[in-house]
Amino acid sequence: xxxxxxxxxxxxxxxxxxxxxxxxxxxxxxxxxxxxxxxxxxxxxxxxxxxxxxxxxxxxxxxxxxxxxxxxxxxxxxxxxxxxxxxxxxxxxxxxxxxxxxxxxxxxxxxxxxxxxxxxxxxxxxxxxxxxxxxxxxxxxxxxxxxxxxxxxxxxxxxxxxxxxxxxxxxxxxxxxxxxxxxxxxxxxxxxxxxxxxxxxxxxxxxxxxxxxxxxxxxxxxxxxxxxxxxxxxxxxxxxxxxxxxxxxxxxxxxxxxxxxxxxxxxxxxxxxxxxxx
Amino acid sequence: xxxxxxxxxxxxxxxxxxxxxxxxxxxxxxxxxxxxxxxxxxxxxxxxxxxxxxxxxxxxxxxxxxxxxxxxxxxxxxxxxxxxxxxxxxxxxxxxxxxxxxxxxxxxxxxxxxxxxxxxxxxxxxxxxxxxxxxxxxxxxxxxxxxxxxxxxxxxxxxxxxxxxxxxxxxxxxxxxxxxxxxxxxxxxxxxxxxxxxxxxxxxxxxxxxxxxxxxxxxxxxxxxxxxxxxxxxxxxxxxxxxxxxxxxxxxxxxxxxxxxxxxxxxxxxxxxxxxxxxxxxxxxxxxxxxxxxxxxxxxxxxxxxxxxxxxxxxxxxxxxxxxxxxxxxxxxxxxxxxxxxxxxxxxxxxxxxxxxxxxxxxxxxxxxxxxxxxxxxxxxxxxxxxxxxxxxxxxxxxxxxxxxxxxxxxxxxxxxxxxxxxxxxxxxxxxxxxxxxx
Numbered sequence: 001x002x003x004x005x006x007x008x009x010x011x012x013x014x015x016x017x018x019x020x021x022x023x024x025x026x027x028x029x030x031x032x033x034x035x036x037x038x039x040x041x042x043x044x045x046x047x048x049x050x051x052x053x054x055x056x057x058x059x060x061x062x063x064x065x066x067x068x069x070x071x072x073x074x075x076x077x078x079x080x081x082x083x084x085x086x087x088x089x090x091x092x093x094x095x096x097x098x099x100x101x102x103x104x105x106x107x108x109x110x111x112x113x114x115x116x117x118x119x120x121x122x123x124x125x126x127x128x129x130x131x132x133x134x135x136x137x138x139x140x141x142x143x144x145x146x147x148x149x150x151x152x153x154x155x156x157x158x159x160x161x162x163x164x165x166x167x168x169x170x171x172x173x174x175x176x177x178x179x180x181x182x183x184x185x186x187x188x189x190x191x192x193x194x195x196x197x198x199x200x201x202x203x204x205x206x207x208x209x210x211x212x213x214x215x216x217x218x219x220x221x222x223x224x225x226x227x228x229x230x231x232x233x234x235x236x237x238x239x240x241x242x243x244x245x246x247x248x249x250x251x252x253x254x255x256x257x258x259x260x261x262x263x264x265x266x267x268x269x270x271x272x273x274x275x276x277x278x
Numbered sequence: 279x280x281x282x283x284x285x286x287x288x289x290x291x292x293x294x295x296x297x298x299x300x301x302x303x304x305x306x307x308x309x310x311x312x313x314x315x316x317x318x319x320x321x322x323x324x325x326x327x328x329x330x331x332x333x334x335x336x337x338x339x340x341x342x343x344x345x346x347x348x349x350x351x352x353x354x355x356x357x358x359x360x361x362x363x364x365x366x367x368x369x370x371x372x373x374x375x376x377x378x379x380x381x382x383x384x385x386x387x388x389x390x391x392x393x394x395x396x397x398x399x400x401x402x403x404x405x406x407x408x409x410x411x412x413x414x415x416x417x418x419x420x421x422x423x424x425x426x427x428x429x430x431x432x433x434x435x436x437x438x439x440x441x442x443x444x445x446x447x448x449x450x451x452x453x454x455x456x457x458x459x460x461x462x463x464x465x466x467x468x469x470x471x472x473x474x475x476x477x478x479x480x481x482x483x484x485x486x487x488x489x490x491x492x493x494x495x496x497x498x499x500x501x502x503x504x505x506x507x508x509x510x511x512x513x514x515x516x517x518x519x520x521x522x523x524x525x526x527x528x529x530x531x532x533x534x535x536x537x538x539x540x541x542x543x544x545x546x547x548x549x550x551x552x553x554x555x556x557x558x559x560x561x562x563x564x565x566x567x568x569x570x571x572x573x574x575x576x577x578x579x580x581x582x583x584x585x586x587x588x589x590x591x592x593x594x595x596x597x598x599x600x601x602x603x604x605x606x607x608x609x610x611x612x613x614x615x616x617x618x619x620x621x622x623x624x625x626x627x628x629x630x631x632x633x634x635x636x637x638x639x640x641x642x643x644x645x646x647x648x649x650x651x652x653x654x655x656x657x658x659x660x661x662x663x664x665x666x667x668x669x670x671x672x673x674x675x676x677x678x679x680x681x682x683x684x685x686x687x688x689x690x691x692x693x694x695x696x697x698x699x700x701x702x703x704x705x706x707x708x709x710x711x712x713x714x715x716x717x
Binding site for chain 2: 171172173174193
């Protein structure tokens with residue numbers, strides 16, 4: 001049995017190649033991801049919400065689903081879903097009164113009638129599983145086609161790591177998890193000062209010039225430091241950073257697929273959505 | 279009652295307390311873990327608000343301690359244990375192996391000249407180099423060297439049982455004072471009262487990753503900048519940045535680096551940073567006339583005689599640009615150090631391409647290598663690790679232990695005048711105890 005897996009809306013639509021490569025890599029490494037049967041949107045707005053209770057309802061439904069698998073775990077690939085689910089997990093554990101209030105709401109709601117969340121689920125990002133369950137050394141040993149000579153800039157963005165007190169995945173200012181992964185795959189990680197800066201996030205919807213400027217700075221800096229491509233764990237970062245095709249913006253799972261020789265249809269670099277191409 | 283005092287820590291607090299007790303006719307044993315006395319004050323270039331040369335105003339005191347008939351100096355030593363009762367403490371002092379017979383050594387310095395092995399100088403915050411056999415500074419009291427076993431190849435060859443290497447100091451020492459067979463030794467002192475003046479240390483840059491985490495060579499802490507300004511420092515008082523030795527033209531000072539920051543650093547105000555930052559910016563301007571210093575600050579806290587005037591001088595007469603806001607990010611960009619901050623008075627984001635950045639790091643309590651303050655003394659500490667006075671308002675120099683008194687920055691961050699006043703206060707408490715016993 002694999003780990004319960006929550007893909008989220010973006011991975012089911014715009015970022016299918018992240019989903020496909022992620023699942024294939026996980027299976028190839030013997031740590032398969034089992035998609036939750038009937039999942040819905042995580043809500044995505046936790047970081048923006050002013051009413052914490054409303055923002056917690058959608059993610060709590062997902063935690064309930066994960067709890068029903070009895071694995072008491074749920075893995076994500078999307079950095080935003082991860083942020084929302086992880087912070088919900090932490091908040092509900094820390095605040096029993098909030099959990100009670102949410103449970104009162106979901107148990108009387110018609111789609112989740114009679115169901116409650118008991119607080120057992122641990123939310124993980126797939127990167128965390130690679131690091132903590134498999135380990136970089138073991139991963140390196142599984143690599144059949146090392147990414148020798150490739151200079152790749154790991155880009156973390158904001159939501160994969162912040163706020164550190166709740167997320168706790170890595171140091172938000174000097175993270176290494178993606179760089180360690182790339183080193184294990186035989187590539188050369190390129191350090192650059194904007195690896196943890198914001199790409200502009202949702203402003204791409206109503207103020208696209210803001211992410212264009214922010215992402216432009218990030219991509220130029222990576223290029224200046226010698227990167228041939230940028231590696232990310234977030235579909236929104238991937239979308240925003242794709243500034244005029246300056247550098248390829250790749251998911252870490254695509255590079256994993258490449259180094260494990262899972263075939264072109266899995267690594268699928270060609271399908272990379274590019275605003276220039278849309 | 280044993281009419282003798284132990285003073286732990288020979289910074290300006292310990293020096294002042296020792297002199298006050300000794301000059302009243304009582305014996306003092308003064309212990310410091312460094313090879314020479316003076317503490318952090320000996321590292322400073324000038325002092326605020328008078329811009330006196332720190333070494334110059336301190337030297338009469340360090341020399342007096344060195345020569346005083348009532349003061350027994352134990353440098354390069356640590357208190358290993360304290361037992362007994364107020365009035366009759368037994369103190370065990372560990373004297374580290376110096377590998378130099380100080381009784382014979384004349385302090386001529388030939389060994390340091392001839393020694394071929396170098397290591398970063400701790401006293402210069404790693405900006406300069408020192409030999410494997412070294413004194414902290416040319417003004418060291420006592421002016422006698424010790425050998426660093428981590429750097430000396432002779433000691434390493436002895437430790438490994440290999441063929442003996444080097445021996446340059448042995449060969450050139452005119453008084454045959456080098457002794458590689460020396461080991462650590464213990465002495466016992468019997469004292470009636472104790473003054474604990476163990477002082478402060480600088481919060482480590484590695485704990486502030488958003489400011490480069492100590493990885494950017496041209497981002498240094500303010501104590502390191504003191505060494506760059508000091509005439510006795512590694513650059514002879516010329517301001518040269520660590521990466522390429524160039525004179526920095528745009529210099530950014532960041533106040534409250536780690537202070538007033540419960541998230542990344544410490545919650546308290548380190549108290550001395552506003553003043554020494556203004557001082558450093560002024561001194562920089564005096565050294566580099568066409569240079570531009572910027573200071574990022576949250577608030578200016580200049581409570582003290584002549585202090586507010588000093589800040590005004592920096593802002594109005596010396597051309598230091600003050601920006602009210604926090605710095606969010608510091609990173610290296612080519613040969614520049616980029617500083618992102620905000621100017622909350624104009625409501626604008628500020629970006630400065632600096633040549634050198636100086637972090638006014640938080641002051642934290644000094645802890646000995648083994649993690650203890652004073653082994654054998656169960657002193658109460660506050661939530662930040664500073665000594666807890668028995669009464670913060672009315673008995674600041676009294677500890678929770680009878681016969682044990684406190685002074686200086688080990689109780690909390692403080693400047694030199696306040697430290698000296700407190701040290702004299704602690705000495706008065708000791709003298710009061712001795713006097714009481716005579717009645």
